[in-house]
Amino acid sequence: MTSSPAPGPVEAVPEPVEAVPEPVEGRSVAVRVPATSANLGPGFDTLGLALSVYDELTVTALADDRLEIEVCGAGADEVPRDASHLVVRAIAHTYASVGEPMPGLRLRARNVIPHGRGMGSSGAAVVAGVLAAKGLLEGRRQFSDDDLLRLATELEGHPDNVAPALFGGLTIAWTTEHGPAHKKLLVNRGVSPLVFVPEFTMSTQVARSLQPQHVPREDAVFNVSRSALLVAALTQSPELLLAATEDRLHQDYRAEAMPHTSTLVRALRAKGFAAVVSGAGPSVLVLADGPGARLDAVEVATAAADVPWEALMLAVDVKGGTVRESTEGST
Incomplete structure (x- = not known):
C-alpha cells in the first residue's frame, strides 16, 4: 500500500478588484x-x-x-x-x-x-x-x-x-x-436640403402663441394624411415631396408675424419646390429632389425675395x- 503524496502549499487566490472609475476632475x-x-x-x-x-x-x-x-x-x-x-x-x-x-x-x-x-x-x-x-x-x-x-x-x-x-x-x-x-x-439619397436664412429672427414662444388651441377636424385629417405621405416621400419617393409638405395646422397662423418668410415659401411652392417654414421660423427649408433642383430654387428665391436671404446647401x-x-x- 502506497501513501498519497503530501499536499503542497495552497496558493491564495486574490480577491477580484473592482475597477476604480477615473476621477471626473480633469477629464x-x-x-x-x-x-x-x-x-x-x-x-x-x-x-x-x-x-x-x-x-x-x-x-x-x-x-x-x-x-x-x-x-x-x-x-x-x-x-x-x-x-x-x-x-x-x-x-x-x-x-x-x-x-x-x-x-x-x-x-x-x-x-x-x-x-x-x-x-x-x-x-x-x-x-x-x-x-x-x-x-x-x-x-x-x-x-x-x-x-x-x-x-x-x-x-x-x-x-x-x-x-x-x-x-x-x-x-x-x-x-x-x-x-x-x-x-x-434614413432619408432617401435623392433628397437635397436647402435652407434660406434671413438676417431677422423669430421667437419660438411668440410663434407658438399664434397657434389656436383648436383646429377644424378637416384640417387635422388633412395634416395626418400629409404627415404619413411625407414619411414615404422622404424615405422612398422624393417626387411626392411637394404634396407631402402641405400644411394647415401652423404655418398660415404664423404668416402674419413672418411676412417675408411667408412670401418666400409661397413663391417657391408656386414653382414646384417643397418649401416650408423651418421649425418656428423665420428660415425656409426646401426639400429638393436633387442637387440641381437646389440651384433652380436659389434663382427663384433671388427673384422673389424682398429681403436678403443666405442660401445654405446642406446634407442630411x-x-x-x-x-x-x-x-x-x-x-
Whole structure:
C-alpha cells in the first residue's frame, strides 16, 4: 500500500478588484451637435431632420467650483457667461438626474447654428450639455438613448428638435406615459436640403402663441394624411415631396408675424419646390429632389425675395450628436 503524496502549499487566490472609475476632475470631452429643422410642414411637433451645420464645444471638469465660459461664432454676443448658459444648465440637469455633484467647468464653444432662425439652436445646446455630461461621467454612470432623449426633452419641452440632434437622420418623436420616444429613419439619397436664412429672427414662444388651441377636424385629417405621405416621400419617393409638405395646422397662423418668410415659401411652392417654414421660423427649408433642383430654387428665391436671404446647401446628417474624449485638460 502506497501513501498519497503530501499536499503542497495552497496558493491564495486574490480577491477580484473592482475597477476604480477615473476621477471626473480633469477629464475633457469634445461634443459636436447638428442643426435641425422641425415640423417639415405637416409634421407639427413630431417630425425633425438633422442637417449638416454643427455647433462644437469642449468641456473640461475642474477640481474646484470655477465656471469658465468662452463662446465664439453665432450668438456669441448674446449668450450668458454664467450658470444660466443653456449648455451649463443641461450639464447640471444631467448630473442632478443621477445624483452626482457637478464639478467646476471650463466650456469652450464654437457656435455655427444660427440663433433664433428655426434651425434648432436651443435644442442643440441642450443636447450638447447632456452629451457633455454623459462623456464626463463615463465609467461612473451609464445613459441609454431613452435616458438622453428624456433628459433633453425635459429641458427643451418637446422632443421634435432634440431627437434628430441626438440621433441624426429623420426622426419621428412622440410622447408616451413613460416619457418621450423616437424612431430614426434614413432619408432617401435623392433628397437635397436647402435652407434660406434671413438676417431677422423669430421667437419660438411668440410663434407658438399664434397657434389656436383648436383646429377644424378637416384640417387635422388633412395634416395626418400629409404627415404619413411625407414619411414615404422622404424615405422612398422624393417626387411626392411637394404634396407631402402641405400644411394647415401652423404655418398660415404664423404668416402674419413672418411676412417675408411667408412670401418666400409661397413663391417657391408656386414653382414646384417643397418649401416650408423651418421649425418656428423665420428660415425656409426646401426639400429638393436633387442637387440641381437646389440651384433652380436659389434663382427663384433671388427673384422673389424682398429681403436678403443666405442660401445654405446642406446634407442630411446621419450620425447625430457625438461625444469623445478630448486631449484638453485642466490647468
